[in-house]
Amino acid sequence: TLFRSTVKKDDSVWWSRLTKQEKRPVFLAPDFDRWLEESDAEMELKAKEEERINKVRVESRLRKDPFANLKKGYLFMYNLVQFLGFSWIFVNMTVRLLIFGKDSFYDTFNTMADMMYFCQILAVLEIINPLLGFVKTGVLPAVIQVCGRNLILFVIFGRSEEH
8 A cells, every 4th residue: 555645844944864764764765756856846936936926917918808797697598598498399309209109200390390490590699609709619610500400490390391
């Protein structure tokens, strides 16, 4: 088994030895990966302090977005509405399948179509969000994704509904 111990010193001076005995105990082995000389420790502290100062400087240079909370609220509400809409579709389709079995295959789309159309029309905002800079997603992937789903829903399923 491995036993790791960290010893805190009362005085902030460097020890010349880890133990009082001249001979090293068999069970005691230093971890040379973490070994620091006095000059290394000072340099590490300076580097951490410089990093902290630079981080503060960078943060102070960044412009604060006055509408950040409004954007987050809008994105939360949009995603909540989409989640609830698609959850409603999923639950209703599952319940219809459990109750009606294979007979539900024939009229489930007609029953769910309005909510599916609503969710997919609302999904057009997924293209507008990156255009306005609300999300960091690229516009082209959003266009491809939304147009692909709308093509399937409105053109293919919508046409089959008419016949």
